[in-house]
Amino acid sequence: MQTIRKHLRYVSFFMALVMAFGSVWASSAAAGMVGTGELLTEQRADLDRQSLMNMLERDEVKERLAQMGVSQDQVEKRIQSLTPAELSSFEQQLAEAPVGEDVVGIIVLFLLVFVVTDMLCATNIYPFINCIR
């Protein structure tokens, strides 16, 4: 351990170099052929995003969001910036809901988790959530 500490400066220099090369390589690789998988991931995300948007059009969802004081505009904007992983986790939750389950509840709760927590940041209601804006 002590030996590593002594050479920490060199180790970190080396790591920095590795990181730099890594990012250079990654950016040049991005210009090559696009794999079929990338297109599929992109399309999946678009589809999930669209279906979430469609759910936002339901009256019960609109009402519940309005009760929470969240405007549809804000939610739509937030949905546009959700990552493919976040979107697919929502689809998963929806798919796992038992038949006859209150789907509106799931939609609103998801929006609560991914959208409203972000907006708490904007309004800074809770002091323990610190956000950079």
Add this chain to the structure above:
Amino acid sequence: MTITTISSKSQLLRIVVSMVLATILAGCASRPQWPEQDSLDTAANIEQRLVLDDVPFYAQERYQCGPASLAMMLNSQGLDTHPEVLKELVYLPERHGSLKVELVAAARAHGLLVYPLDGSLDSLLTEVAGGNPVLVMQNLRFGWWPQWHFAVVMGFDAENRNIILHTDTRDYHEETVEVFTATWDRAENWAAVMLPPDRLPATAEPLRYLMSANDLETTGRTLAAMTAYQTAEQAWPEQPAAIMGQGNIAWEQGQPGVATRHYLRLTRKFPGVAAGWNNLAHSLAAQGCATAAETATHCAAAINPERFDGTAPEIPSTDAKDTCPALQCPALSD
């Protein structure tokens, strides 16, 4: 550094809220419903009782449900293999079992397309009604003390609410849907069909199917992947990835001319897909078509500037061997 700690706090809140959510939702699990007859879209043969008789049965030896189930799945699709042979591929002696991923990989290695179902009972029965045996994973004990098991669902009896399986040492074993779904739920409702790539699963969805086809492509089953993409293109002409997959495979095989033909088809039909223009630029460049490649590059960048920076690929030789196409890019014309 500060950035990560700050964002992790809001992350923490997310986790807490989703855990509360999960607890609330988990309390509502209900008795399994036998799917409505008309929700099984099998038009002609909605029978009360349906058994796929062409699924061969292999009794498992101790702990070897994996190889036995896989053999049933493969041989039902016309392959000729045996649990003893598959044991070498998928059985881990020190774990007394097989892993799900290995069964899937082994099926792919035999040139079959593995299509994971969406986990609903409805889909499971629709596949069986469509003539496809389904490989399922079960947990025969409890969540905290699991005993994993693989079996093949090859029939059902709607009247008695029974699922019919080839499982362990019993063939045509009938299990009530309650017992079956309880054990299946504890294995996260994992189920998959394994089919030759020229056949569509009964519940096939375009993107899910194309992802399965892509799994064949990325694991080097090129011919099977090609067939799967062609099958997908026929079934869903509105899916760009089905055409792009065929182009990408031709490119991988060192046939830029063939790849160009696919990418041209793709960009004519789906001019808004930036990736199609990008790949077209590369295959055109490889053929020596400098002007066309440049147009395609700019087109990709015009559609999606964040992903494509508009740098044209290098042209290996200046004289075009083949005739170069004239490209029409809608994104550049307006």
